[in-house]
Amino acid sequence: MTAADLDLPLIASGKVRELYDLDDRLLLVASDRISTYDVVHPNGIPDKGKVLTGISVFWFDKTAHIIPNHYISATDGVPDKVRGRAMVVKKLTMLPVECVVRGYITGSGWKDYQATGRVSGIQLPPGLRESEKLPAPIFTPSTKADEGHDEPIDLERAAEILGDRELAGRLRDVSIALYSHAAGLAAERGVILADTKFEFGIDEADPARPLVLGDEVLTPDSSRYWPVEGYEPGHGQPSFDKQYVRDWASSTGWDKAPPAPEIPADVVAGTRARYVEAYELITGEPFDGWLSRTS
Numbered sequence: 331m332t333a334a335d336l337d338l339p340l341i342a343s344g345k346v347r348e349l350y351d352l353d354d355r356l357l358l359v360a361s362d363r364i365s366t367y368d369v370v371h372p373n374g375i376p377d378k379g380k381v382l383t384g385i386s387v388f389w390f391d392k393t394a395h396i397i398p399n400h401y402i403s404a405t406d407g408v409p410d411k412v413r414g415r416a417m418v419v420k421k422l423t424m425l426p427v428e429c430v431v432r433g434y435i436t437g438s439g440w441k442d443y444q445a446t447g448r449v450s451g452i453q454l455p456p457g458l459r460e461s462e463k464l465p466a467p468i469f470t471p472s473t474k475a476d477e478g479h480d481e482p483i484d485l486e487r488a489a490e491i492l493g494d495r496e497l498a499g500r501l502r503d504v505s506i507a508l509y510s511h512a513a514g515l516a517a518e519r520g521v522i523l524a525d526t527k528f529e530f531g532i533d534e535a536d537p538a539r540p541l542v543l544g545d546e547v548l549t550p551d552s553s554r555y556w557p558v559e560g561y562e563p564g565h566g567q568p569s570f571d572k573q574y575v576r577d578w579a580s581s582t583g584w585d586k587a588p589p590a591p592e593i594p595a596d597v598v599a600g601t602r603a604r605y606v607e608a609y610e611l612i613t614g615e616p617f618d619g620w621l622s623r624t625s
């Protein structure tokens with residue numbers, strides 16, 4: 331799988347996304363690439379990029395009353411080659427802190443809790459079970475690591491990195507407000523939003539230099555979504571979108587080290603179906619609607 335290879339200056343590329351320069355704006359492109367256990371598979375999932383982009387656009391609309399965001403358009407200025415899986419966005423000065431909010435204790439947070447009783451310096455009640463809902467959502471920021479995993483930090487360290495204690499507090503408050511609003515809407519649709527990661531920037535083109543929500547937002551790649559049906563604390567929960575491919579990957583005996591195995595056609599089809607189902611559950615709209623709006 332290669333990058334979208336557009337005739338535009340490539341600014342950044344991640345495992346599954348690319349960022350291109352449009353002079354005073356940027357083009358954020360989501361590929362169909364999929365990674366499991368942090369390793370990208372050689373073949374992708376058709377329409378994964380379109381599902382994730384459609385979900386981001388949905389959440390940008392649903393959260394604009396909480397904080398402005400960088401989204402401009404999924405059509406005007408988007409090359410035909412990536413229509414539906416790309417967004418034109420405002421060019422921001424991104425802040426060097428990943429804003430993670432957890433409503434449930436799982437993943438790396440569960441490991442930290444088991445070891446210390448805390449997550450990112452936040453003391454939690456004793457006796458929590460894996461995947462249990464927390465008494466209240468917690469802000470557990472991390473630094474952006476170039477390679478490997480991001481390092482969890484506490485609010486004080488985030489303030490030091492930002493050089494601005496008030497801004498760190500604002501990131502906490504806005505991140506928790508965004509998570510809580512989204513988790514409430516998701517719950518109405520029978521989906522648990524367990525945790526998510528936001529990235530923010532400053533819009534220097536605005537004299538007020540406002541804080542703006544950037545990156546992708548509340549997608550299955552930046553969040554953990556669990557079906558309410560079958561939810562049970564005490565163990566890990568199935569990922570709404572990736573469990574199907576993870577279970578297959580585990581069944582192959584793959585040692586989780588690169589290179590990742592090629593995904594067979596039936597697992598590709600099943601995984602695509604899960605992504606489309608995630609889009610339709612989260613947005614309440616048929617996926618075909620997104621495809622027709624952006625074709």
Ligand SMILES: C[C@H](c1ccccc1)n1cc(-c2ncnc(N)c2C#N)cn1
Nearest residue numbers: 342343344347348349420421422544545
């Ligand atoms: C982490 C992410 C990334 C995306 C795609 C591929 C690799 C990394 N990224 C986003 C920006 C960025 N920079 C300036 N203005 C913006 N509006 C954004 C956004 N979103 C820089 N990096």
